[in-house]
Amino acid sequence: MSVPEADFQEDRLTAYALGELSAEERADVERQLAGSAELRQELMELQSLVADLRTELAAEAMPRLTEVQHRRIQTEVGVLTTVISEPVPLKTQNSTRRRSIRHWAILSAEVACGFAFVGAVISFAWRGPLLSEPMALDTVSAKSALGVSENRRAKDFAIEASRVAGPRAANANFGTDDYTSTFMSRPADLLVEAEVVPADNMKRMKSSGESFLNADVSDTWHELNVESKLSKLSQLKPEPMDSPDGPSRKPKPHQVTETARLDLAREQRFRYIPPEKESRSSELADLQSGETYQAAPENLFLTPAEQPLSTFSIDVDTASYANLRRFLTQGQLPPANAVRIEEMINAFTYDYPRPKEGEPFSVTADAAPCLWQRGHYLARIALQARTFDKSKRPPTNLVFLLDVSGSMQAANKLPLVKQAMTMLAEELNERDRIAIVTYAGDAGVKLASTPGHDQTRIMQAIEALQAGGSTNGAAGINLAYEEAIRHFNGEGENRVILCTDGDFNVGISDDDQLVKLITEQAKTKVFLSVFGFGMGNLKDAKLEKLADKGNGHYGYIDDMREARRVFNEELVGTLYTVAKDVKIQVEFNPLTVGAYRLIGYENRALAARDFNDDTKDAGEIGAGHTVTALYEIVPRGQWPKTPGVDPLKYTATKDPVPAPVAPPNNIAPEAADDLFTVKLRYKLPTADTSVKTVDYVVDDIAGKNVVPSTDAKWAAAVAAFGMHLRQSQFKGTWTLDDIYEAALSAKGADTNRRRQEFLDLIQSTKRLSSISRE
Amino acid sequence: MHEPLVESSHVTNEVEERFPQTMDREFTEWFQGVVDQFEGPLVRYARRIIGDIERARDVVQETLLQLYRQDKTSLTGAIAPWLFRVCRNRALDVQRKEQLMSSATELDLQALPGGAGPEEQLVQLETNDRLLGLLELLTANQQEVIRLKFQNDLSYREIAEITGMTVSNVGVLLHTGLKKLRSLMKDGNSDE
Numbered sequence: 001m002s003v004p005e006a007d008f009q010e011d012r013l014t015a016y017a018l019g020e021l022s023a024e025e026r027a028d029v030e031r032q033l034a035g036s037a038e039l040r041q042e043l044m045e046l047q048s049l050v051a052d053l054r055t056e057l058a059a060e061a062m063p064r065l066t067e068v069q070h071r072r073i074q075t076e077v078g079v080l081t082t083v084i085s086e087p088v089p090l091k092t093q094n095s096t097r098r099r100s101i102r103h104w105a106i107l108s109a110e111v112a113c114g115f116a117f118v119g120a121v122i123s124f125a126w127r128g129p130l131l132s133e134p135m136a137l138d139t140v141s142a143k144s145a146l147g148v149s150e151n152r153r154a155k156d157f158a159i160e161a162s163r164v165a166g167p168r169a170a171n172a173n174f175g176t177d178d179y180t181s182t183f184m185s186r187p188a189d190l191l192v193e194a195e196v197v198p199a200d201n202m203k204r205m206k207s208s209g210e211s212f213l214n215a216d217v218s219d220t221w222h223e224l225n226v227e228s229k230l231s232k233l234s235q236l237k238p239e240p241m242d243s244p245d246g247p248s249r250k251p252k253p254h255q256v257t258e259t260a261r262l263d264l265a266r267e268q269r270f271r272y273i274p275p276e277k278e279s280r281s282s283e284l285a286d287l288q289s290g291e292t293y294q295a296a297p298e299n300l301f302l303t304p305a306e307q308p309l310s311t312f313s314i315d316v317d318t319a320s321y322a323n324l325r326r327f328l329t330q331g332q333l334p335p336a337n338a339v340r341i342e343e344m345i346n347a348f349t350y351d352y353p354r355p356k357e358g359e360p361f362s363v364t365a366d367a368a369p370c371l372w373q374r375g376h377y378l379a380r381i382a383l384q385a386r387t388f389d390k391s392k393r394p395p396t397n398l399v400f401l402l403d404v405s406g407s408m409q410a411a412n413k414l415p416l417v418k419q420a421m422t423m424l425a426e427e428l429n430e431r432d433r434i435a436i437v438t439y440a441g442d443a444g445v446k447l448a449s450t451p452g453h454d455q456t457r458i459m460q461a462i463e464a465l466q467a468g469g470s471t472n473g474a475a476g477i478n479l480a481y482e483e484a485i486r487h488f489n490g491e492g493e494n495r496v497i498l499c500t501d502g503d504f505n506v507g508i509s510d511d512d513q514l515v516k517l518i519t520e521q522a523k524t525k526v527f528l529s530v531f532g533f534g535m536g537n538l539k540d541a542k543l544e545k546l547a548d549k550g551n552g553h554y555g556y557i558d559d560m561r562e563a564r565r566v567f568n569e570e571l572v573g574t575l576y577t578v579a580k581d582v583k584i585q586v587e588f589n590p591l592t593v594g595a596y597r598l599i600g601y602e603n604r605a606l607a608a609r610d611f612n613d614d615t616k617d618a619g620e621i622g623a624g625h626t627v628t629a630l631y632e633i634v635p636r637g638q639w640p641k642t643p644g645v646d647p648l649k650y651t652a653t654k655d656p657v658p659a660p661v662a663p664p665n666n667i668a669p670e671a672a673d674d675l676f677t678v679k680l681r682y683k684l685p686t687a688d689t690s691v692k693t694v695d696y697v698v699d700d701i702a703g704k705n706v707v708p709s710t711d712a713k714w715a716a717a718v719a720a721f722g723m724h725l726r727q728s729q730f731k732g733t734w735t736l737d738d739i740y741e742a743a744l745s746a747k748g749a750d751t752n753r754r755r756q757e758f759l760d761l762i763q764s765t766k767r768l769s770s771i772s773r774e
Numbered sequence: 775m776h777e778p779l780v781e782s783s784h785v786t787n788e789v790e791e792r793f794p795q796t797m798d799r800e801f802t803e804w805f806q807g808v809v810d811q812f813e814g815p816l817v818r819y820a821r822r823i824i825g826d827i828e829r830a831r832d833v834v835q836e837t838l839l840q841l842y843r844q845d846k847t848s849l850t851g852a853i854a855p856w857l858f859r860v861c862r863n864r865a866l867d868v869q870r871k872e873q874l875m876s877s878a879t880e881l882d883l884q885a886l887p888g889g890a891g892p893e894e895q896l897v898q899l900e901t902n903d904r905l906l907g908l909l910e911l912l913t914a915n916q917q918e919v920i921r922l923k924f925q926n927d928l929s930y931r932e933i934a935e936i937t938g939m940t941v942s943n944v945g946v947l948l949h950t951g952l953k954k955l956r957s958l959m960k961d962g963n964s965d966e
Contacts, residue, residue: 049959056905062814063827076839
């Protein structure tokens with residue numbers, strides 16, 4: 001090519017970062033990257049600039065044509081063809097209606113498309129969120145705010161459509177009436193409309209999601225179209241306005257032909273996970289990407305009168321934060337189920353007291369007025385693990401277990417893994433060992449355990465890694481643990497580091513079996529870290545579960561910035577466990593607390609009796625980690641919120657509204673003013689029995705003038721932002737502006753600029769929300 | 775001369791946005807989808823070239839009508855590059871005519887790169903503080919290429935198609951643009 005010689009190298013790097021190179025050229029650049037730290041730094045800066053640019057450019061104002069111009073175009077085109085210009089009883093104004101009708105054709109097709117997939121997979125996807133994936137699909141990074149606004153509009157529209165379509169639409173219920181929310185139960189009617197815009201339809205699906213469809217899907221669509229054409233007119237006849245939840249009839253066979261069904265099943269990468277009814281926002285996003293997130297219904301308010309104990313496992317993961325940052329940076333609102341609030345809160349550093357000599361971590365707790373709900377309190381429980389000096393860290397026996405399957409080829413996957421590994425390997429010395437095991441088709445040891453100072457051999461092995469083949473996770477896991485055990489270091493840290501996009505598809509791909517395998521291996525006292533790379537088919541739920549069972553930690557790495565943070569800055573914390581199976585139990589005082597709600601930690605809940613059961617697995621905490629848990633507390637006097645029903649006259653049941661609690665006789669007078677007591681149990685890294693910490697008591701703050709500390713305010717702002725993204729019913733009165741203000745005032749020194757980045761994310765969300773409201 | 779491109783977004787562009795080779799009615803429906811999806815991005819793009827929102831809208835309206843009137847057999851390949859290319863040429867035409875007519879009004883137009891309502895101005899203010907502000911310091915060519923790439927997700931090849939440059943020109947422009955941005959950012963940071 002005619003590129004000037006002088007610019008060649010740098011120019012290439014830019015093209016590499018933007019995915020503009022051929023496989024051959026890419027390999028070439030990767031070789032150079034492996035050999036030059038300077039170049040890697042360069043790439044990292046470039047990637048972070050590109051991410052910022054995308055965010056800011058996506059937020060630029062995007063005015064549409066005027067209504068007059070729309071009419072001008074429509075006159076020219078002579079649209080509003082007979083079918084779709086039939087009067088539809090919408091209670092909207094004329095101009096809006098025209099627009100709506102226009103959207104009808106297009107958007108309903110989109111929705112229907114999503115539904116066809118649901119139809120194809122729902123029968124077996126329904127029971128569990130995790131399924132094997134028959135195809136390894138590469139990802140598409142189709143982003144832009146456009147995708148989001150389309151998404152949003154599709155939804156609004158679908159809701160509207162379902163209002164109009166009325167009960168007839170309920171025919172095509174899949175028999176999963178349990179969660180067919182208003183707009184979800186109408187595949188047949190929507191499907192009928194699909195024929196009008198097959199090409200557009202495909203495009204939309206791709207540009208708004210992150211998976212790509214093969215061209216033959218369009219054939220599938222045409223097939224569907226022919227079928228549905230006949231019934232089109234009658235289907236579109238105006239129906240009387242009816243309740244959106246019109247009478248649900250027996251499911252009738254879907255109009256998808258068997259061929260289409262098979263095609264769709266072959267194409268399946270949309271796995272349906274029952275959403276929460278409240279958070280519609282997530283559904284389409286989930287359906288349109290190959291990413292899977294486990295639904296975790298929010299914790300509700302509980303009363304201490306009925307459930308005085310709240311028990312959960314700690315969680316030091318931060319993957320959810322990195323992941324939602326990726327969504328927002330690309331101009332998309334994250335699906336609700338991708339938002340795990342505790343992981344957002346724990347992604348930041350806080351200034352908590354250092355642990356006493358000889359203790360793995362410190363525990364503090366406090367309460368202050370809740371910022372998003374007047375009259376409520378926000379209680380905080382904080383753990384701070386002890387830190388190691390980097391130079392005094394224990395020796396490390398590391399085994400990298402790398403997914404080198406075809407789907408890892410993308411620039412933000414294996415190449416990024418390699419860079420991250422290089423950074424980490426540079427930190428190793430003669431006391432450490434590192435091995436590399438790959439899995440893809442055949443699992444293999446690429447680098448037998450090697451002392452850390454043999455840098456040449458290590459770097460060569462990293463450099464030689466290439467993607468290709470399908471994934472056999474299980475064989476790789478076994479090999480990696482074998483390698484780790486062979487060089488087990490009783491004095492130090494032994495750890496398998498799994499880097500993958502989670503697409504196990506050969507051998508054991510059944511999640512339960514994988515989890516079982518990991519649980520088995522975890523008994524060897526080798527810890528596991530799981531790092532998710534890339535996007536598009538990230539199996540978030542699966543990876544989190546694996547790390548959880550493998551006594552480890554789950555991180556998500558989207559770019560060099562995050563790789564550097566995790567592998568370099570937080571190396572010690574990421575790798576050195578100071579305590580394992582850490583469980584928290586909080587006892588609330590019914591005399592002062594009307595109700596409480598744990599914010600986040602939804603998938604970390606434990607039964608009260610599990611607290612003292614040492615066989616029950618829980619979260620690990622690494623050197624330097626902080627863990628923060630928040631409870632929203634409704635003071636006793638303000639609960640119940642609504643007047644309950646009258647007592648039943650004929651049936652002696654438990655009062656639906658908890659009766660005011662009489663002070664128990666055995667309560668110590670000095671404890672009557674307590675709000676709650678925190679207890680913790682944990683095991684030291686190599687121990688089998690756990691230790692209990694001293695109880696930590698927090699007093700009632702009623703009538704006291706308590707002001708939240710800076711860190712408490714920051715954590716509250718992060719939690720509020722998380723609730724906002726989840727569209728939580730508990731988000732209270734705070735708007736994004738309020739959250740921003742609070743966060744800004746609590747930003748503090750922010751030496752690593754993580755908090756500034758968070759502030760930027762709030763702003764992006766604000767812009768994205770206003771775009772999608774348009 | 776085009777090598778198979780690797781990043782999947784290109785695959786997307788290639789497969790997804792083909793012109794439909796179908797009947798009139800379907801074309802009409804498809805067309806409406808195109809209007810819906812592209813009017814916003816096109817207005818935004820045209821406005822960068824012309825500087826005036828109303829003229830930008832006119833250009834986009836004409837672009838879309840041209841698409842509808844186009845001999846369908848002549849439409850092959852991806853839709854996005856076609857739209858942006860036509861829109862760009864029309865916008866440049868308008869801009870040239872404006873410049874011939876009066877330089878005074880042109881100044882006014884340049885000074886107000888929006889004619890935006892209060893809401894839009896707010897957005898401008900919010901975003902201008904950082905990168906977008908710096909972006910204004912690049913050459914018009916660099917800015918355009920950067921916007922086409924990162925705002926509209928087009929590939930080097932598509933950008934080349936739209937702007938009439940060669941693919942390697944696009945690569946070099948993007949590269950130098952990003953490099954300049956980075957050095958501008960570093961200057962800014964060291965001032966803090």
